[in-house]
Each structure stands twice: as C-alpha cells, then as structure tokens.
Amino acid sequence: MFQKVLIAEDFPSVNYSVQRTLEELGIAHNIKNHVYYCDHALARIQKALNENEPYELLITDLSFDDDATPQEIKDGATLIKAVKALQPDLKVLVFSIENRFAVAQKLFNELRLDGYVPKGRSDARDLQLAIETIYENKKHLSGNLKKVPSDDIVYDFTTRDIAIITQILAGATQKEIAEYLEKNNITPSGLSSIEKRLKAIKDDLNFNNNQQLIAYCKDYNII
Amino acid sequence: MFQKVLIAEDFPSVNYSVQRTLEELGIAHNIKNHVYYCDHALARIQKALNENEPYELLITDLSFDDDATPQEIKDGATLIKAVKALQPDLKVLVFSIENRFAVAQKLFNELRLDGYVPKGRSDARDLQLAIETIYENKKHLSGNLKKVPSDDIVYDFTTRDIAIITQILAGATQKEIAEYLEKNNITPSGLSSIEKRLKAIKDDLNFNNNQQLIAYCKDYNII
DNA sequence: TCTCCATTTACGGTTTCCCGTAAATATCTG
DNA sequence: CAGATATTTACGGGAAACCGTAAATGGAGA
Structure with missing residues (x-):
C-alpha cells in the first residue's frame, strides 16, 4: 500500500475522516500530510521531492473556501495541473462534493486524473476502494457519480x-x-x-x- | 459533559469526524449513536425515551441525499420539528454546509434550536465549542456564518x-x-x-x- | 489585386414585455 | 344596502427583445 499520501482539503470535518480511511488502509498518520490550502499542498510536494522522499498519492478537494490567507492557487483543478507539472508520476485522487459525471470525466481527460470520488452516502467505502484501485495502477471513477443524460453535453x-x-x-x-x-x-x-x-x-x-x-x-x- | 449524543448525518466522511470531535470531548463512542437517515434518528430517540435513557443532544445535518431507501422525513428541519414534539428538552445542534446567517436565524426562531455550526475551514473547533456552550445551557450561533447585509432581508x-x-x-x-x-x-x-x-x-x-x-x-x- | 467565402452588421417587421391609467370588480364599513 | 376603499383587470402606447434577410466587411487564396 502507499506509504506517503498528502491530503488537501479545507474542511477539518472532512480532512479527519480521510485520515481515518488512510489509517484503516494501514497508511501511517502524520500531521504534515494534511494541508488546508492548495499552496501548502504544492509546497509540501516540492519539499518532499527535494528531500528525495516524494509523495505517492495526492487526495484533493476541488473547491477551497476563501479566507483571510490569500492563496496563489485557489482550486483543486489548478492545483492538480501545477502538481502534475512538478511531479508527473504522482497519483491524484479527487474527493469532492461535486458529483456530476461530466465534470469528473473532464478532469480525467484534461488532467490525467487517477481517481474521482464524490462525497456522499457511501463516500468512506468509496474512497477506500479508490485508493486500493489506484495502488494497482488502475483508474477509479466512482459509480456513485450522477450520470444525467443532459449532463454529458455541458x-x-x-x-x-x-x-x-x-x-x-x-x-x-x-x-x-x-x-x-x-x-x-x-x-x-x-x-x-x-x-x-x-x-x-x-x-x-x-x-x-x-x-x-x-x-x-x-x-x-x-x- | 453530555453522555448520550446522537449524530444524524448522511455522509460517512462527515459523520466520522463528528464522532472524533465527541471523543475528544470525552463522550463515549457507540456505533448506535450514528445514523445516516432522519427516520432512523427519530426512531432511536423514541427508543431511548421508551428505555428511560433519553438522548441529551442531537447533532444533525440539514440536507440528506435521497437514495434507494425511501424516507418519511427527508431533511433536518423536519426532523428537528418531529424530535422537539417527541422530546422537547432534547438539545439540538445543526451542522450543515449552509452558511447563511439568515437561514440559521430562521431555524433558531422557528425550531428553538440550541446551536448552529456551518461546515467550513474551522468546523471541528467550532463544533467542539458549540457542544461545550450548549452543555452550559446556552445557545451557540457560530461566528463563521456569512452575514451578508442583503441576506438579512431575504x-x-x-x-x-x-x-x-x-x-x-x-x-x-x-x-x-x-x-x-x-x-x-x-x-x-x-x-x-x-x-x-x-x-x-x-x-x-x-x-x-x-x-x-x-x-x-x-x-x-x-x- | 480580385474573387470567393465566411463573418459581422444594418435594417425592418413582429412579438413580447413594460408601465401607466382607467374601468371593473371585490371588500369593507356604517 | 349605499358608499368608500382596495384589489384586480382591461387597455393602449412605447421600449426591448426577437428574427429573418440583405448589405457590408474582412480574410484567404489564386
């Protein structure tokens, strides 16, 4: 299983439970691997690269609330783009409230995403499954995404x-x-x-x- | 501190972290105290009453996703109304993604709510503070609610x-x-x-x- | 530079919407 | 029930939007 996983998620209430899911998969907990801002996420990935201990997986939200701390990168999609430029082999899993199939599909196509899990009624299990799938070098597009017909033609x-x-x-x-x-x-x-x-x-x-x-x-x- | 707290929240990713917050406050963990549907919440409160071991606090979301399990009660506001009819002294804390001041205020007025915490950048701390405040028999309206001027006159x-x-x-x-x-x-x-x-x-x-x-x-x- | 083609603009007729006023209807009051 | 008041509808002029067609403009290639 992965050893170094970074979580980028602005809500502690969600960040905690992603941590818990990782622990259940036997991934060691480390406070440094949970960040609440996109800029911090990019900085940590850069630092890990410099120290020759690169991350293996990034789990990120898509939308980040603005607050008093001004950020260079303000959303997950931009973060992923920057991250892929820095470390192309880093796996990326999106964990977002957005549950439209078309949106997820677009990210897969444009950002070479590895997995997409929408927050929802079975998100903890879904997340776990996604991480395992990605670890096997496969892509994971959650079945819980809303596949509205009209949605496919945004x-x-x-x-x-x-x-x-x-x-x-x-x-x-x-x-x-x-x-x-x-x-x-x-x-x-x-x-x-x-x-x-x-x-x-x-x-x-x-x-x-x-x-x-x-x-x-x-x-x-x-x- | 409270001994019997019920959590009604449809997303495991959020439910987990509320559990964690409770544990940090020294409230014992019990799988039966976390439900994912409004109907289950009401049933558990009724059952606890019957057994003469009533709940002291209900922490509930406002919106619940529909799924294959059809529900009588489909949202938090309706749940609170039903719960207050059943057990008027039960404290109720809302934990929701909705962060408009006016919405929270309306619930306070209409449902005799005890606390409101919006999901957000500091929600874990916010939640903890709210529970402590409510335990002291005081109301808690989170300061993190968006108080847009135009919002007050919906x-x-x-x-x-x-x-x-x-x-x-x-x-x-x-x-x-x-x-x-x-x-x-x-x-x-x-x-x-x-x-x-x-x-x-x-x-x-x-x-x-x-x-x-x-x-x-x-x-x-x-x- | 000229021609051809696509794009953009100009123009005119029509519909829908906007908005004030007056007529009609409903509601209230003694 | 009569009179006063409020609400609703009818009507008409004007503005904005709608929509097709024709004229003008702008490039690309010969």
Missing part, C-alpha cells in the same frame, strides 16, 4: 458568452451590452451578433427565453 | 410568486402564465397582475430585468 460557453451573460445579470440592455463589448474589444460587438448568439444558445439548449438560460448557468456553476 | 416570495417564476423557467410567456394561474385557481390570475407583481419584486430588489431575478432565486435556493 454546453461550452465562450468567454464572450460569459461576458454577455454577466452583462445581462448586471442589468444591461442588449444595446448597452453591444457598447460594452465594443469598449472592451470583444468581437463581434454588434447588437445583431448578440441577438443571434443568444438565439443560437437557446436553440441548442431548447430554451424559450433568457431566464431559462440564466437558470442553466446557475445550475452548472458557469456564472 | 425577500419573501409567495407561493404565487414561486408559481410564476416556475412557469417562466418552464418557458411560458406571461400570457401563458396568466392562463396557467387561472387553470390552477391561483388568484389574481390576470396578465396585468403578473406584470405588476414582477415589476414590484424587481423594484424592491433593484433589478432591471427578470434574468437578475432568476439569478437571485437560484442564489438563495428559492427555486
């Missing part, structure tokens, strides 16, 4: 789309949004282009009005 | 408002919503009344358009 909004939607939520009219885009050199900026883009998105997602689009964006944490 | 939508907004999100036009209200005997149902109501809400909340209203509802879990 609409990909461009940064311009996001800008438009953000302006809508700021209370701007479409004419004002056109002026805003022009001012910020976001092209195309014409009023007509905005109308067309919104229509195209709504057509794709089978929506009748913009309110539905806003709800969709909120549901999928796009804004 | 706009109170009527069931008719919710119906209108739901119809908007179903893609209905205002004319169609009027027909819908009429069909469902929700008064007033006139098109004009819908226009006026939406305008009134937007005026109150300083919004320019309905999209902002939808975003607001999503942010505050109104729909």
Whole structure:
C-alpha cells in the first residue's frame, strides 16, 4: 500500500475522516500530510521531492473556501495541473462534493486524473476502494457519480458568452451590452451578433427565453 | 459533559469526524449513536425515551441525499420539528454546509434550536465549542456564518410568486402564465397582475430585468 | 489585386414585455 | 344596502427583445 499520501482539503470535518480511511488502509498518520490550502499542498510536494522522499498519492478537494490567507492557487483543478507539472508520476485522487459525471470525466481527460470520488452516502467505502484501485495502477471513477443524460453535453460557453451573460445579470440592455463589448474589444460587438448568439444558445439548449438560460448557468456553476 | 449524543448525518466522511470531535470531548463512542437517515434518528430517540435513557443532544445535518431507501422525513428541519414534539428538552445542534446567517436565524426562531455550526475551514473547533456552550445551557450561533447585509432581508416570495417564476423557467410567456394561474385557481390570475407583481419584486430588489431575478432565486435556493 | 467565402452588421417587421391609467370588480364599513 | 376603499383587470402606447434577410466587411487564396 502507499506509504506517503498528502491530503488537501479545507474542511477539518472532512480532512479527519480521510485520515481515518488512510489509517484503516494501514497508511501511517502524520500531521504534515494534511494541508488546508492548495499552496501548502504544492509546497509540501516540492519539499518532499527535494528531500528525495516524494509523495505517492495526492487526495484533493476541488473547491477551497476563501479566507483571510490569500492563496496563489485557489482550486483543486489548478492545483492538480501545477502538481502534475512538478511531479508527473504522482497519483491524484479527487474527493469532492461535486458529483456530476461530466465534470469528473473532464478532469480525467484534461488532467490525467487517477481517481474521482464524490462525497456522499457511501463516500468512506468509496474512497477506500479508490485508493486500493489506484495502488494497482488502475483508474477509479466512482459509480456513485450522477450520470444525467443532459449532463454529458455541458454546453461550452465562450468567454464572450460569459461576458454577455454577466452583462445581462448586471442589468444591461442588449444595446448597452453591444457598447460594452465594443469598449472592451470583444468581437463581434454588434447588437445583431448578440441577438443571434443568444438565439443560437437557446436553440441548442431548447430554451424559450433568457431566464431559462440564466437558470442553466446557475445550475452548472458557469456564472 | 453530555453522555448520550446522537449524530444524524448522511455522509460517512462527515459523520466520522463528528464522532472524533465527541471523543475528544470525552463522550463515549457507540456505533448506535450514528445514523445516516432522519427516520432512523427519530426512531432511536423514541427508543431511548421508551428505555428511560433519553438522548441529551442531537447533532444533525440539514440536507440528506435521497437514495434507494425511501424516507418519511427527508431533511433536518423536519426532523428537528418531529424530535422537539417527541422530546422537547432534547438539545439540538445543526451542522450543515449552509452558511447563511439568515437561514440559521430562521431555524433558531422557528425550531428553538440550541446551536448552529456551518461546515467550513474551522468546523471541528467550532463544533467542539458549540457542544461545550450548549452543555452550559446556552445557545451557540457560530461566528463563521456569512452575514451578508442583503441576506438579512431575504425577500419573501409567495407561493404565487414561486408559481410564476416556475412557469417562466418552464418557458411560458406571461400570457401563458396568466392562463396557467387561472387553470390552477391561483388568484389574481390576470396578465396585468403578473406584470405588476414582477415589476414590484424587481423594484424592491433593484433589478432591471427578470434574468437578475432568476439569478437571485437560484442564489438563495428559492427555486 | 480580385474573387470567393465566411463573418459581422444594418435594417425592418413582429412579438413580447413594460408601465401607466382607467374601468371593473371585490371588500369593507356604517 | 349605499358608499368608500382596495384589489384586480382591461387597455393602449412605447421600449426591448426577437428574427429573418440583405448589405457590408474582412480574410484567404489564386
């Protein structure tokens, strides 16, 4: 079994139980292996590398609450990217409240993830199984992930789309949004282009009005 | 310190660490005192009462994931209401991911809650402090709750408002919503009344358009 | 440079929404 | 029951959004 495992998780209430799961797998407990910030996680991995005692596995959350301590890296995905650049062979297991299949799948594809376990009703067992699977050099995508059909096609909004939607939520009219885009050199900026883009998105997602689009964006944490 | 404490929490990853916190406070560990469903919690409290060994404290989550096991009681607030009816002197501490001050305050007022701790960066310590405070017969409202100014005035939508907004999100036009209200005997149902109501809400909340209203509802879990 | 193609903008008609006012209906009060 | 008040609806003008088409613009390649 793994000997050196790092946990990056901002909530002590979760961090503790991951520790417990590791102990049940016979992985020795060490206070230094539990960090509450992404920056600390990266620093510890770097340090371990320097000391020629690299970590074998990183278990990380995806979202980290902001607090008084300003951080360079503010979320798990960015952390994983940085970590993989530093130590490509390090196994990475995500343990997150996010339980949409598509989100996990995206991380597997983009970040060469080794495992994904959503927090949930059987997360302790799930986590244990994932660690064992990864130890055997296999990937582990938890079966407890929500595989909603519509979820597999997460609409990909461009940064311009996001800008438009953000302006809508700021209370701007479409004419004002056109002026805003022009001012910020976001092209195309014409009023007509905005109308067309919104229509195209709504057509794709089978929506009748913009309110539905806003709800969709909120549901999928796009804004 | 308390001797008999019941934990109602659906995620093992959180349940474990609450157990640990209790142990650190010298409260004896017993597998029967950790339940994963609201119905089980109520049953255990009833049983303890019958055996003349009542619980002293209930630590409960607010939201419980649905799964294959159908439940009578599906959320913490309902559980607390039922529990207080059964054993009015039982202390209740809520431990939830929800960290809005207004939500906690509402529970204090309506359910005679004894403590509220949001999951977060210092939740373990926070939880410990809360239990100690409650043991001294005092109320504990965690200082880590988000006290957003706008949060204190959560706009109170009527069931008719919710119906209108739901119809908007179903893609209905205002004319169609009027027909819908009429069909469902929700008064007033006139098109004009819908226009006026939406305008009134937007005026109150300083919004320019309905999209902002939808975003607001999503942010505050109104729909 | 010219042509072709794709993208963007301009324009006009239509629908929906917005918003004030007036009429109609309901509710309350003596 | 009459009169006063409040609520709801009807109506109409105007603004914003919607939507198709045509004109303009901008590159890429010959």
